[in-house]
Amino acid sequence: MTEPRPADQPLVPAVRVDGHPQLEAIAAAVWEQCDRSDSGLCVEDDPRSIAVAALAAVHSAPATPAAVLRDAADRLDRLGLRDLATQELRRMADEAETGGAQ
Numbered sequence: 001m002t003e004p005r006p007a008d009q010p011l012v013p014a015v016r017v018d019g020h021p022q023l024e025a026i027a028a029a030v031w032e033q034c035d036r037s038d039s040g041l042c043v044e045d046d047p048r049s050i051a052v053a054a055l056a057a058v059h060s061a062p063a064t065p066a067a068v069l070r071d072a073a074d075r076l077d078r079l080g081l082r083d084l085a086t087q088e089l090r091r092m093a094d095e096a097e098t099g100g101a102q
Contacts, residue, residue, distance in 0.1 A: 021068050022058055029057035069093035 017023060033053040034045035043050065073089035076082065 025057040026054045029053040064096070066093040066096040069096060 030043055030050055030053045033056075034043045034050055036042060037044045069089045070093045073086040073093070076086045076089070
C-alpha cells in the first residue's frame with residue numbers, strides 16, 4: 001500500500017529526482033527508443049517520438065515501492081540472472097507491501 005502524499009509534495013516533481021520510478025522509466029525509454037547524436041551523448045529525435053516513448057514508459061512504470069522491486073527482479077529474471085538477488089528483491093517487495101509484517 002502506498003503512503004499518502006504530503007500536501008506540500010507536488011504530484012509531479014519540478015526538477016529531476018534521482019531514483020524517482022516514473023522519471024527513471026521515462027529517461028530509460030527515451031534513451032533506448034529514440035535517435036541519438038553522432039556522439040551518442042544527446043537524444044536527437046522528433047519530439048513526437050520522444051513523447052511516445054515517454055508516454056509508454058509512464059503507463060508501464062511501477063507506482064509503488066513493492067512494484068519497483070518486483071519490476072527489478074523481473075528484469076533480472078528476463079536476463080537469465082535469477083539468483084539470490086532476485087529472491088531478495090521479491091522478499092523486500094513482499095515486506096514493502098505488508099509493512100514488514102510476515
